[in-house]
Amino acid sequence: xxxxxxxxxxxxxxxxxxxxxxxxxxxxxxxxxxxxxxxxxxxxxxxxxxxxxxxxxxxxxxxxxxxxxxxxxxxxxxxxxxxxxxxxxxxxxxxxxxxxxxxxxxxxxxxxxxxxxxxxxxxxxxxxxxxxxxxxxxxxxxxxxxxxxxxxxxxxxxxxxxxxxxxxxxxxxxxxxxxxxxxxxxxxxxxxxxxxxxxxxxxxxxxxxxxxxxxxxxxxxxxxxxxxx
Amino acid sequence: xxxxxxxxxxxxxxxxxxxxxxxxxxxxxxxxxxxxxxxxxxxxxxxxxxxxxxxxxxxxxxxxxxxxxxxxxxxxxxxxxxxxxxxxxxxxxxxxxxxxxxxxxxxxxxxxxxxxxxxxxxxxxxxxxxxxxxxxxxxxxxxxxxxxxxxxxxxxxxxxxxxxxxxxxxxxxxxxxxxxxxxxxxxxxxxxxxxxxxxxxxxxxxxxxxxxxxxxxxxxxxxxxxxxxxxxxxxxxxxxxxxxxxxxxxxxxxxxxxxxxxxxxxxxxxxxxxxxxxxxxxxxxxxxxxxxxxxxxxxxxxxxxxxxxxxxxxxxxxxxxxxxxxxxxxxxxxxxxxxxxxxxxxxxxxxxxxxxxxxxxxxxxxxxxxxxxxxxxxxxxxxxxxxxxxxxxxxxxxxxxxxxxxxxxxxxxxxxxxxxxxxxxxxxxxxxxxxxxxxxxxxxxxxxxxxxxxxxxxxxxxxxxxxxxxxxxxxxxxxxxxxxxxxxxxxxxxxxxxxxxxxxxxxxxxxxxxxxxxxxxxxxxxxxxxxxxxxxxxxxxxxxxxxxxxxxxxxxxxxxxxxxxxxxxxxxxx
Numbered sequence: 001x002x003x004x005x006x007x008x009x010x011x012x013x014x015x016x017x018x019x020x021x022x023x024x025x026x027x028x029x030x031x032x033x034x035x036x037x038x039x040x041x042x043x044x045x046x047x048x049x050x051x052x053x054x055x056x057x058x059x060x061x062x063x064x065x066x067x068x069x070x071x072x073x074x075x076x077x078x079x080x081x082x083x084x085x086x087x088x089x090x091x092x093x094x095x096x097x098x099x100x101x102x103x104x105x106x107x108x109x110x111x112x113x114x115x116x117x118x119x120x121x122x123x124x125x126x127x128x129x130x131x132x133x134x135x136x137x138x139x140x141x142x143x144x145x146x147x148x149x150x151x152x153x154x155x156x157x158x159x160x161x162x163x164x165x166x167x168x169x170x171x172x173x174x175x176x177x178x179x180x181x182x183x184x185x186x187x188x189x190x191x192x193x194x195x196x197x198x199x200x201x202x203x204x205x206x207x208x209x210x211x212x213x214x215x216x217x218x219x220x221x222x223x224x225x226x227x228x229x
Numbered sequence: 230x231x232x233x234x235x236x237x238x239x240x241x242x243x244x245x246x247x248x249x250x251x252x253x254x255x256x257x258x259x260x261x262x263x264x265x266x267x268x269x270x271x272x273x274x275x276x277x278x279x280x281x282x283x284x285x286x287x288x289x290x291x292x293x294x295x296x297x298x299x300x301x302x303x304x305x306x307x308x309x310x311x312x313x314x315x316x317x318x319x320x321x322x323x324x325x326x327x328x329x330x331x332x333x334x335x336x337x338x339x340x341x342x343x344x345x346x347x348x349x350x351x352x353x354x355x356x357x358x359x360x361x362x363x364x365x366x367x368x369x370x371x372x373x374x375x376x377x378x379x380x381x382x383x384x385x386x387x388x389x390x391x392x393x394x395x396x397x398x399x400x401x402x403x404x405x406x407x408x409x410x411x412x413x414x415x416x417x418x419x420x421x422x423x424x425x426x427x428x429x430x431x432x433x434x435x436x437x438x439x440x441x442x443x444x445x446x447x448x449x450x451x452x453x454x455x456x457x458x459x460x461x462x463x464x465x466x467x468x469x470x471x472x473x474x475x476x477x478x479x480x481x482x483x484x485x486x487x488x489x490x491x492x493x494x495x496x497x498x499x500x501x502x503x504x505x506x507x508x509x510x511x512x513x514x515x516x517x518x519x520x521x522x523x524x525x526x527x528x529x530x531x532x533x534x535x536x537x538x539x540x541x542x543x544x545x546x547x548x549x550x551x552x553x554x555x556x557x558x559x560x561x562x563x564x565x566x567x568x569x570x571x572x573x574x575x576x577x578x579x580x581x582x583x584x585x586x587x588x589x590x591x592x593x594x595x596x597x598x599x600x601x602x603x604x605x606x607x608x609x610x611x612x613x614x615x616x617x618x619x620x621x622x623x624x625x626x627x628x629x630x631x632x633x634x635x636x637x638x639x640x641x642x643x644x645x646x647x648x649x650x651x652x653x654x655x656x657x658x659x660x661x662x663x664x665x666x667x668x669x670x671x672x673x674x675x676x677x678x679x680x681x682x683x684x685x686x687x688x689x690x691x692x693x694x695x696x697x698x699x700x701x702x703x704x705x706x707x708x709x710x711x712x713x714x715x716x717x718x719x720x721x722x723x724x725x726x727x728x729x730x731x732x733x734x735x736x737x738x739x740x741x742x743x744x745x746x747x748x749x750x751x752x753x754x755x756x757x758x759x760x761x762x763x764x765x766x767x768x769x770x771x772x773x774x775x776x777x778x779x780x781x782x783x784x785x786x787x788x789x790x791x792x793x794x795x796x797x798x799x800x801x802x803x
Contacts, residue, residue, distance in 0.1 A: 013719075025477060025478050025479075026477070026568070027476050027477065027479050027481065027566065027567040027568050028479060029479060029480070029481070029566075031480055032478070032479050032480055035480060038674075038724070038725065039674045043672055043674075043716070043717045043725040044717045044718065044719070044723065044725065046722040046723065046724060047724070048274075048275075049444065050274050050275070050278065050279045050280075050283075050443045050444055050445060051283060051284050051443045051444075052443075052444075052480045052481060052484065053284065053481070053484045053563060054562075055283050055284050055368060055370060055371055056274075056275070056278045056279065056283050056284075056443065057278060058274065058275045058278050058279070071480070071481070072566065074566070091414060091721070091722050092719075092721055092722040093722070095414075095722050105382075106382045109382075110379040110382055111338055111376070111379040111380050111382060111383050112336075112337070112338025112376070112379075114335060114336060114338075118335045119335065120331075120335065121330075121331065121334040121335060121341075121348070121349055122334075122347075123343075123346070123347040123348055124343060124347050125343060125345060125346070125347040126342070126343045126344075126345070126347075127345075128347075131343070134340070138340070138365075138372065139366075139368065139371050139372070140375065141278075141371055141375070142278070142375070142378075174338075174340070176335075176338075176340075177338075
């Protein structure tokens, strides 16, 4: 007998249907559930996705309360509750307006400001302290799961947020970049690293296994002891 | 809101359609050439996070090592493309690739993996005579597109996010005047008047049952250019990647396991445990080109030597779990996601529709027949000929994206803004709103599935006349129903409506693929005809050109010009 999944989806139209039953067909992800609901039950259901392999970072939502990528979150038979990401205004159903995320991202000058003498690809061994620090923090897909699960970013609009701080740490540690001091100044003033209370929501939520909380600790250390050589 | 809405009008010097590698490199170069130009970035999905450059795994081919050579990369590209390539486009690709890697590293901010000496590491990919593939782990697209997206905060183009381009529009004298579009987040129509338009939306491989690309890739750019009367080439040339994941009815099915696995020594096994590549290309085995390996796997599956779920197996576990996890962490995670494990044993795979070699005819500066219109990346045809090498795709999108950005400045000079023909604009917008205004008719989902099955079965890895004729008839009938497709309300953020519009473009492209595949009565690269299994250099060193005629597509052929390298025979050893 086919096992069934009972799904409740938060909708923006109060009159829209919220409860659905979907056949459980492993391997099944939250994205597969949403596609089945849209195809078989309610074609007006709105949600976003693109690559379905954890690279584009656009299908973020909350499944049973946790901020996840819909394409990566496996589902088991039983009950499933799906809500939009937290901390962002809803456009419709599960689609949110993530402008706030990008405003914070832009505030740290997220692009490399190349040093004047950077004419050739830098020669940096992979086991150098610099790459040891940067590489594990590099594969951010800007999905916003950290923002959605951050107790501080969610509440008030006065925190740069985990993803942007992680990006700042990566660039400050990157010896090819000429803007380290300005960036450190931005992330250590009001709304920066001191707003973090180390709840570790970001680190738990990151679908790429990054540790934004550690990056925030690194930034605080640099403020106290100065930038690395 | 009344439907269809009067379009919101946006004026810009340059409109770039698509925000993958080609679109964003175009913006960077256009801005560098003239910071005073206004640029509108039209993105059907999230800016920099839709399309396929994002999904690049293995990497980027570029000649960096002094012991490698541009000539060798060129020869590999033509050997891989079975000499159907436009040699000037292929030469430009390999010639520019090192410069663009240099730019990505020193200006855009990408950081690619290093070897122990601290220099850029280059790994082995199939079909190449030298290890020249630059990468960031096994998920390279995140680094390239992440950094290109960051650059947009420096350059500051006008980002029209969640805006679908509909049609190119002309003024009363037939000059390009811009495009119509649909802001699907709000459901409102747009008219974008532009002095220059760059089309960089990506290909159409999503229309096969098992397919790799991102959802946005529905041939919008190619269909748009076809409707505008532009010539397309090599439309029969659709690449199947040999190793797509099989994950039942999950959307994960078709996701690619990267080429570097075969480069690193992965073995392909049929259900009997036989390393079957020895019967198809004993010399190169699994490191043969994608067309050869995909066809071999397909033949094994169809001959009853496939697994229960209709696949073959890829096995790299002989390298040891630790080594596989270290070198291919993204791929290991991907297989674990579907309950298998690449690190410790074989994983079931199938050929998966991956990349369209065919597309709009361009010159090396991305110019088309229509003044003011440039095309870059997968929307263009000719660079890869009959088969693309792994690692040449992201090279193409960034190289030609950059070139289109250099070129727009010249195009814009002397081209004023023009007033689009109101009748053309109204017709385009009316067409886009039609599914939303219908009270009855089919929803798009079942029709999409039907299209995918038809193309997979009748116009897939192995083709013949009978199947292609069935595909032609099937597509005719499907087109009639697609013309009646319905979408529910509301108009804002309505993906069902968007899928209905996707379907229109997909069917347009599908018909061109089938007609071109019928015309090519030989086998070459990705195009294999069971009824004409030989490559025929005596009669078919010609490319097929399709353009819109009075009664459907008109096809003609033109000889390939061997301007740099004479065609060499196939190197496989059956």
